[in-house]
Amino acid sequence: MGISERREREREELRTRIIEAARDIMSEEGLAGLSMRAIAERIEYSPATIYLYFRDKEEIIQEVVAEGFRRLGAAMEASIRAAGPDADVMEQYASTGRAYARFALDNTAYFRVMFDLPGVAKVHAEDCAERAARAGESEDVGAECFDVVAQLAEKAAEQRLVRISNPAFAPLIGWGLVHGITSLYLSGRLAGRVDTPEAFLELIEEAIESLSFGMTSPDGVLR
Numbered sequence: 001m002g003i004s005e006r007r008e009r010e011r012e013e014l015r016t017r018i019i020e021a022a023r024d025i026m027s028e029e030g031l032a033g034l035s036m037r038a039i040a041e042r043i044e045y046s047p048a049t050i051y052l053y054f055r056d057k058e059e060i061i062q063e064v065v066a067e068g069f070r071r072l073g074a075a076m077e078a079s080i081r082a083a084g085p086d087a088d089v090m091e092q093y094a095s096t097g098r099a100y101a102r103f104a105l106d107n108t109a110y111f112r113v114m115f116d117l118p119g120v121a122k123v124h125a126e127d128c129a130e131r132a133a134r135a136g137e138s139e140d141v142g143a144e145c146f147d148v149v150a151q152l153a154e155k156a157a158e159q160r161l162v163r164i165s166n167p168a169f170a171p172l173i174g175w176g177l178v179h180g181i182t183s184l185y186l187s188g189r190l191a192g193r194v195d196t197p198e199a200f201l202e203l204i205e206e207a208i209e210s211l212s213f214g215m216t217s218p219d220g221v222l223r
Helices: 003-029 036-043 057-082 089-106 108-115 120-135 141-158 167-186 197-216
Strands: none
Touching: 003 036, 003 057, 003 108, 057 089, 057 108, 057 141, 089 108, 089 141, 089 167, 089 197, 108 167, 141 167, 167 197
């Protein structure tokens, strides 16, 4: 490896450290605890070094959220592939819910920053809008994750696999169900009822099966 390649690798490694430090600070202390100085202390560099990589705190927040959604999207796509080529649309749809729950377990700090911190969604949305205006296209990776689920729900409706008055609501209902249970578990509000990751995933599985029955069975039509 040449000197330039090694320097580029070291630069990318430090950039990753900055993002992960910001992620951990926001997960542990919220937005109020995040500052360039706090990040610098975590990675044992000067604040001036961080400005070589990011223009301000808001850009770091956006990148943390974007990285979280990139990981979530990859997890969902991997879960769909794992369902196999013979899986029907509803099985693929269910696999995205399982991936969402497992992602939250394996990337809890990212999950909390992406969804639980007041103000983060606003900062992320504004920054995405600004970047999209410059690029002339959407750069919201969060929207891309949702689009995957929405497309599956649309296909299920086209194939008459679901019975729901408004198919556009299907991905929202599924997201709300899985996200709600996941947030309750991670916050500790299910303690005494669901105390282990295995029990949580079992609960998610039951929820997905119940939702699928409600959307596919003539006796369980969602109206």
